[in-house]
Amino acid sequence: MTVARKEDFQKKFRYHHGNLRESLLAAALDILATEGTANLSLRQLAKATGVSQAAPYTYFNDKDELLAAVAQTGFEQLRLQIFENVKTAATVQEKVERLMASYINFAIERRPLFQLMFGREVADLKKHPTLAATHGKFFGQISGYLKGRREGVEDAAFLTVTLWGLCQGLATLLAEGKLKTADVGSASVEDFVKRTVALFSAQLS
Amino acid sequence: MTVARKEDFQKKFRYHHGNLRESLLAAALDILATEGTANLSLRQLAKATGVSQAAPYTYFNDKDELLAAVAQTGFEQLRLQIFENVKTAATVQEKVERLMASYINFAIERRPLFQLMFGREVADLKKHPTLAATHGKFFGQISGYLKGRREGVEDAAFLTVTLWGLCQGLATLLAEGKLKTADVGSASVEDFVKRTVALFSAQLS
DNA sequence: TGTACATCAGTGAACGCGCGTTCACTGATGTAC
DNA sequence: TGTACATCAGTGAACGCGCGTTCACTGATGTAC
Numbered sequence: 001m002t003v004a005r006k007e008d009f010q011k012k013f014r015y016h017h018g019n020l021r022e023s024l025l026a027a028a029l030d031i032l033a034t035e036g037t038a039n040l041s042l043r044q045l046a047k048a049t050g051v052s053q054a055a056p057y058t059y060f061n062d063k064d065e066l067l068a069a070v071a072q073t074g075f076e077q078l079r080l081q082i083f084e085n086v087k088t089a090a091t092v093q094e095k096v097e098r099l100m101a102s103y104i105n106f107a108i109e110r111r112p113l114f115q116l117m118f119g120r121e122v123a124d125l126k127k128h129p130t131l132a133a134t135h136g137k138f139f140g141q142i143s144g145y146l147k148g149r150r151e152g153v154e155d156a157a158f159l160t161v162t163l164w165g166l167c168q169g170l171a172t173l174l175a176e177g178k179l180k181t182a183d184v185g186s187a188s189v190e191d192f193v194k195r196t197v198a199l200f201s202a203q204l205s
Numbered sequence: 206m207t208v209a210r211k212e213d214f215q216k217k218f219r220y221h222h223g224n225l226r227e228s229l230l231a232a233a234l235d236i237l238a239t240e241g242t243a244n245l246s247l248r249q250l251a252k253a254t255g256v257s258q259a260a261p262y263t264y265f266n267d268k269d270e271l272l273a274a275v276a277q278t279g280f281e282q283l284r285l286q287i288f289e290n291v292k293t294a295a296t297v298q299e300k301v302e303r304l305m306a307s308y309i310n311f312a313i314e315r316r317p318l319f320q321l322m323f324g325r326e327v328a329d330l331k332k333h334p335t336l337a338a339t340h341g342k343f344f345g346q347i348s349g350y351l352k353g354r355r356e357g358v359e360d361a362a363f364l365t366v367t368l369w370g371l372c373q374g375l376a377t378l379l380a381e382g383k384l385k386t387a388d389v390g391s392a393s394v395e396d397f398v399k400r401t402v403a404l405f406s407a408q409l410s
Numbered sequence: 411t412g413t414a415c416a417t418c419a420g421t422g423a424a425c426g427c428g429c430g431t432t433c434a435c436t437g438a439t440g441t442a443c
Numbered sequence: 444t445g446t447a448c449a450t451c452a453g454t455g456a457a458c459g460c461g462c463g464t465t466c467a468c469t470g471a472t473g474t475a476c
Contacts, residue, residue, distance in 0.1 A: 015437055016452055036325075041429060052454045054432080059452095063430065115325070118381065120241075139383075158389045162371065162401055165384075169374025176323060178344075179370075184363045196367055199405070220470055221419055246462060257421045259465080268463065413476090421469070429460080436454070443446090 021059040023049045028070045032112040037121065040112075042066065067121055068128035074117045075131075075138045078106050086145055093197060093204045099145045100167045100193045107171035108189070114175060118168070159203055166196065226264040228254050233275045237317040242326065245317075247271065272326055273333035279322045280336075280343045283311050291350055298402060298409045304350045305372045305398045312376035313394070319380060323373070364408055371401065 017023065027048040031040050042063055046053040060066040082102045089095040107114040116122070125132045146160045173179040174189070186192035197204070222228065232253040236245050247268055251258040265271040287307040294300040312319040321327070330337045351365045378384040379394070391397035402409070 015454090016439075018452095020452080042431085043429065053430090054455080055453050057431075111325075118377070118383070120320070120381065158400060159404075161384060161389050162404060165374035165378055165401075166367065166371045167374060168378055169370035169372065169376075171374075172323070172377055173370055173373055176325065178323070179366060184366050195363060196370075199364075199367060199408070203404070220421090221472075223419095225419080247464090248462065258463090259422080260420050262464075263419055414474100415476105416474085417472085419469105419471085421467105423466095423468105425463105425465075427462080429462095430458105432458075433456095434454105435456105436452105438450100438452085440448105440450085442448090 017049070017051055017055070020049065020051060020055060024056055024059065024066065025069055025073055028066070029073065029113065032070070032116065033110060036112045037116060040067075064122060065128070067116065068131045070113075071117045071122050072128075072131045072134045074110075074113045075134045078103070078117075079134075079138045079141055081106060082142065082145075091204075092147075093201060095145045096163060096200075096204060097190075097193050097197050099142060100163070100170075100197065101190045103142075103167050104171045104174060104189050104193065107175040111175045114171070159200070163200065170196070222254070222256055222260070225254065225256060225260060229261055229264065229271065230274055230278055233271070234278065234318065237275070237321065238315060241317045242321060245272075269327060270333070272321065273336045275318075276322045276327050277333075277336045277339045279315075279318045280339045283308070283322075284339075284343045284346055286311060287347065287350070296409075297352075298406060300350045301368060301405075301409060302395075302398050302402050304347060305368070305375075305402065306395050308347075308372050309376045309379060309394050309398065312380040316380045319376070364405070368405065375401070 024045055027045050028040060031044060031048065042056050043053045045066075046055055049055075056066065060069065082099055085098045085102045086095050089098050122128065122131070125135065142164065143160055146163045147156050170179075170192075174181070181187070181189060181192040184192065184195075186195065229250055232250050233245060236249060236253060247261050248258045250271075251260055254260075261271060265274065287304055290303045290307045291300050294303050327333065327336070330340065347369070348365055351368045352361050375384070375397075379386070386392070386394060386397040389397065389400075391400065
């Protein structure tokens, strides 16, 4: 067998995948995007990755650990997405607007992943230190953006929590289809968020 | 032992249960309260009700239909609970405070049921007309309470949605343990909500 | 009033399914000499 | 440099489990006569 043919052979039937951990996570995100949480099983994942059903156990001790890694990837992606949107904002108010729009759009566009991240699927955060760390980094960053200018530490924290709650709630309601932006005459999530944040402008500027 | 389960026990040796539909729903609420969504299977339900595993099919065509009935019961209970709390409120602001506190406490105390009601478990609202009707009645009633006094229909609707989003988000974050009232120096959900609603007092009075 | 009978709520065994996980194994790869 | 060998990523068959659902049936009940 020539070198070229050998490479072909190896590519097609290669025994070692070479990048299985990342491929599994990518496949998981893909399944979440196209089929939803109910179909996210280790077996489907292995199948989608073209690998035997026991292979994932090389990288994850159990399913929970894999789900934690998926959630972690989600938090990291959302954090970066928010950062990209927020970094060019000039004012606190604009930061808050862009943050909320990113957060809500993520929930709508990637609903099953969002649910995995914010729901109860992954059992215990303490069992997954790297997830917990990513989680902490994420919430730390959004807290930073959300912080208003009011005097007093407690008030700032309170406003942060209010905005975060609002953000989470609108994301949930819009993602679950309980609410549509058109219901209140908004053309887009961005418009909708701008009007919402305007209610708080006194506290933000 | 809950009332429902005690009744089941007493009727254990009767061939005809007599009240199976209601007992199944009660058992479902009980399982949700004690074990969570993952354990809510038709088989567990039948077992808890002291009946064969095929018996539920006398009253429900499939699992989805049963879950819809459970969700419906949840909406009805929450609606009544809110009504009880709100009916003695004097001002719009007080109404909103009590509504939000009821909603949030329900989410915290009965998290799995809340998730069933607001999540994606029950496939399609259109398939379950009585659930859809109860659902509509529920949201109609809370919209009524939430309506602010601002001029203009659109503004009122917008404020309603904002408060609803806030309510849903705080409920979710508190129920999922992402947030604690003590984090912002509030002793209880009621305190917390009062401070939150105060941010909107200009729009409500 | 007692009896025959229709109705139907509930039984119990069985079905096939997809799941998470295990385990002895095998084939590919890197490295020491 | 070529070769022997240790390492370990991935295999494939099997396990037991709980699930939703089906189906022929049986026992209790109400009612017509």
